[in-house]
Amino acid sequence: MRIVAHRGASATHQENTIAAFEAARGEGADGIELDVRRSLDDVLIVHHDARLADGRVLADTASVELPPWLPTLAETLDAVSDMWLNLEIKNLPDDPDYDADNAISVAVAGLLTARMFAAEGAGDDGRSLADRFASRILVSSFNVDSIRRIREVEPAIPVGMLVWGQSDPNSLIARAAGHCFDAINPHDLLVDPTFVKRAHDAGLTVNVWTVDDPQRIRLLAAMGVDSVITNRPQVARQALAS
Numbered sequence: 001m002r003i004v005a006h007r008g009a010s011a012t013h014q015e016n017t018i019a020a021f022e023a024a025r026g027e028g029a030d031g032i033e034l035d036v037r038r039s040l041d042d043v044l045i046v047h048h049d050a051r052l053a054d055g056r057v058l059a060d061t062a063s064v065e066l067p068p069w070l071p072t073l074a075e076t077l078d079a080v081s082d083m084w085l086n087l088e089i090k091n092l093p094d095d096p097d098y099d100a101d102n103a104i105s106v107a108v109a110g111l112l113t114a115r116m117f118a119a120e121g122a123g124d125d126g127r128s129l130a131d132r133f134a135s136r137i138l139v140s141s142f143n144v145d146s147i148r149r150i151r152e153v154e155p156a157i158p159v160g161m162l163v164w165g166q167s168d169p170n171s172l173i174a175r176a177a178g179h180c181f182d183a184i185n186p187h188d189l190l191v192d193p194t195f196v197k198r199a200h201d202a203g204l205t206v207n208v209w210t211v212d213d214p215q216r217i218r219l220l221a222a223m224g225v226d227s228v229i230t231n232r233p234q235v236a237r238q239a240l241a242s
Contacts, residue, residue: 001220002227003236004086005029006210007048011231016046018071018079028237031084033209033229036073037097038104039063044073044111050095059097073108077115086185086207086229087112088162089141089150105139105149112137113154130156138207140185148179158182160207169195177202185209185229188216196223214239 008020009027021032035048043063047070051057063072071079073087089108091099116132133156140160141147147159160183161176169190176184176199183205186195191208199206207227211217217239220228230236 001225001240002030002084002207003028003233003240004031004033004084004207004227004229005233006033006229006231007035008032009231009233011212014069016048016071017069018076019069021076021080021083024233025080025083027232027234029083029233031086031227032080033086033088034076035088035090036104036108037090038099038107039066042103042107044104044107046071046073046076048090050090050097057096073111074115077111084136084138086138086140086160086227089139089143089146091141091143091146102143102146102149105146106153108139109150109153109157112139112157128156133157138183140183140207144175144179147181151180160185160205162209163187163190170198173199173202173204176204183207183226188220191220191223191225193223196225200224211236214242218242 005024007015009023013020013023016034034046037045037047037058039045040060040062047058091104138158138160139150140162142162150157150159159181161181162185163172164187184199185207188208188211196206205226208220208225209229211228211230212232217228217236
C-alpha cells in the first residue's frame with residue numbers, strides 16, 4: 001500500500017509547502033497529495049483554499065504578490081520529482097475562482113506532459129507515455145468535468161474521482177467506472193472490504209483519505225487499498241512496519 005502525505009507532512013509542517021513535501025519524503029512517504037489553483041496571471045499555484053490567509057482571492061492576485069513560501073506547481077514538480085504525486089484540481093462552482101471552462105485542467109495537463117517528456121527523455125526508454133504517467137501521477141478532483149477535461153487533453157494522464165459523505169458506494173463506483181476513470185479517492189468513512197473489492201473489480205484503484213490512526217491504516221492495508229492519504233506519513237510507515 002502506498003503512503004501518500006496529505007499536503008505533505010501537514011501535521012508537523014505548513015501544508016502545501018516545499019518544506020512539508022521534503023519532510024514527508026524524510027518520514028517515509030511514497031507520494032504527495034497536493035492542491036492546485038491558479039493565480040491572476042494564470043500561474044498554477046499549490047494551495048488548498050481559494051483565499052489566502054489575509055482574505056485575498058488567489059485568482060485575483062498576481063503570482064509575484066503571493067507569499068514566498070507558496071510554491072508554484074512547476075517548483076513543486078522539481079522538488080519532488082522522485083515521488084508519486086496526486087494533484088487535486090480545486091474547481092467547485094461555489095469557489096470564488098470557479099472556472100467553468102476548466103482552463104485549469106488544460107494548463108495542468110500541458111505542464112505535466114511537458115515535464116514528463118523532459119524528465120523521461122521524450123520516450124527514449126521505450127516506455128509509452130501512458131506507462132510513464134501511470135508510475136508517477138494521478139490527477140483528481142471533486143469536479144468530474146475538471147478531470148474529464150484532463151482526459152480530453154491528454155488521455156495518458158491517470159485521473160481519479162474524489163468522493164465523500166454518505167453517498168451510495170455502488171453508484172459512486174459505477175459513475176467513476178462509467179467515465180473510464182482510473183481511480184476513485186473515497187473518504188475513509190465510505191471504505192470497507194466490499195467497497196474495495198467492487199472498485200477493483202471495476203478496474204479502479206482506491207486511494208483513501210485522510211487517515212492518521214495506525215490501527216485503521218493497518219486495516220485498510222489488509223483490505224487491499226492502493227494508497228492511504230495521511231497527515232502523518234511517519235505514523236503510517238510505522239503502522240505498516242508493525
